[in-house]
Amino acid sequence: MCRECDELTRRDFLRGALVGGTALGMGLFDRSPLLAAGSNLKFSTWHPPMSREVRTVWTPMMEEVKKRSAGQLNYTLYAGGALGKGPEHFDIVSKGMSDLGYFTATWTAGRFPLTDVLSLAVWVNGKDIAADIGNAVYQRTLKDEFKNVKVLELNGCIQSFIWTKKPVAKMADLKGMKLRSPGGHQTNYIKSLGAEPIFMPLGDVYMAMETGTVDGIVTCPPLILAFKLYEVAKHATVLTFGCVSEGTVMNLNSWNNLPADQKTVIEQVCTNPFKVTGGLTSDDYEAIMKDIAKAGVKMIDLPKAEAELWYDKFRDVTRKWVADLEAKGLPARKAVAIMNEECEKRKINLVACPPEFKKI
Secondary structure (H helix, E strand, O other): OOOHHHHOOHHHHHHOOOEOOOOHHHHOOOOOOOOOOOOEEEEEOOOOOOOHHHHHHHHHHHHHHHHHOOOOOEEEEEOOOOOOOHHHHHHHHHOOOOOEEEEEHHHOOOOOOHHHHHHOOOOOOOHHHHHHHHHHHHHHHHHHHHOOEEEEEEEOOOOOEEEEOOOOOOHHHHOOOEEEOOOOHHHHHHHHOOOEEEOOOHHHHHHHHHHOOOOEEEEOHHHHHHOOHHHOOOEEEEOOOOOOOEEEEEEHHHHHOOOHHHHHHHHHHHOOHHHHHOOOOHHHHHHHHHHHHHOOOEEEEOOHHHHHHHHHHHHHHHHHHHHHHHHOOOOHHHHHHHHHHHHHHOOOOOOOOOHHHOOO
16 A cells, blocks of 8 residues: 655654644644634645645635635644644544545555546646546546545546656666555556565655665656655656545535535635646646756656557556456446546546446
8 A cells, every 4th residue: 555645754744834824733633623614624634834735736725715705714724744644634534633635545545446546547737637537537436435525526646657766768677676656556557567666655765766775766746846856866757657546525514514605615616726726737737847857857758659568558457457346346347437538528548448448
């Protein structure tokens, strides 16, 4: 199982600052009751306090909620895993420690099995697009996995690449390499290509690459900047590995306690917070990639024929995943077809979709 969140230690938290008005450390052991209508919303995320996610998405999102509610919905933002580690974030919200928050389904292996369809290898440059796709797939086939929360949005993040010390230009170059994996499908993709997936906190990857413990990492571009991995990973193989399935959810009691007009505000802002705030969108992706290139990372584009060899492996991973879930009585094949359909509507290529799975 992925431990993307484990890089966000209590030390990270104590170094951070609470966004929303109060010092972050003041909320470390906050266990106050759920909100009453018109009071303070607690939002929790595992993202570091000074990360691009907090600065350009979560803080602007909650400020927009406050603005559109005419100040009736204020907020306190708990960043850096202040209320718990990344894998705990769904329960942090569902059990009422926080009113709403951002969780990563991939980190709790087996708990949201069909939702892993969102993390199949696909080319998506912006989380605004990923949320549109994820929300549509949720409405059509994922609702049964989230009966105990109010789902505001789901997304499959943006594409991950391989970031390495040595250049990787063909599949054979990966033989014997140890690559840090975010978990889920990406772990099986790494195995299918002949490399070894390694799990470790993202905050440990920098030193692990310096010392040779790992040879590279599979992750999305924003995290390369967030953890300064461009200093040790000077090569990027530009081929989509997909990413993790995640999203924004709200505690059911908190949601039910809101009056209708405030529910409308929450849905208008949080159904696609990336589109509303402009953070981590397709436009922002271009800026992220330019920053990485300026840091001296060389991008390696695989020839189409070579890339197809890799994607054939990914499609085999999808076939096995579908077979395993179907054997448990879950409609995985239908979920893949729905995911592919929603991607095609938006001119997005779900490269991990086998041709025989493209129709429901």
